[in-house]
Amino acid sequence: MKIPENIIIPEEKITRYLLVPRIKDDKSKFLAQAGFTQTNPEELLTAIWQLATTHEVVEDITNEYGTFYTIEGNLQGVNGQNLAVITVWLQSKHGSNFRFITLKPKKD
Known part of the structure; x- marks a missing residue:
């Protein structure tokens, strides 16, 4: 099944969580490998949207x-490098939209 295009990706998930260095569960270093940084959060937002709407x-x-969903695939990086990820989405019991929760590196 494909996810609807009216997904919600909260900006603060990008700017205050994924791209912020953390002591525990840091994802910023992983994302930086593909050129995603705090200076270009819109690029990560676009890459997540593309992944979600094409996989x-x-x-x-x-x-x-509600119901949680996952989407696996590659984020197309700003620098041309792809990152294998699993994204997590929630479809709330009280709404039909899919909301982005997080992403994590895909381990082989």
Whole structure:
């Protein structure tokens, strides 16, 4: 199944979480390998949107918040490098939109 194009990717997930260096669960160094930095958050947003709207979504779990889905694929980097990732999405019980939750490196 494909995810609808009216997905929600909160800007703060990009600018205040994914691209911010952290002591634990740091994703900024991983994303920097493909040229995604705090100076170009819109590029990461676009790459996530492209991945989400062109790959299959797989239902994961359902809980009190709604149904979680994953999308696996490559983020096309600013510098031409691809990053294999798994993105996590939530379709709330109270709405039909898919909301971006996070991404993580795909381990082989």
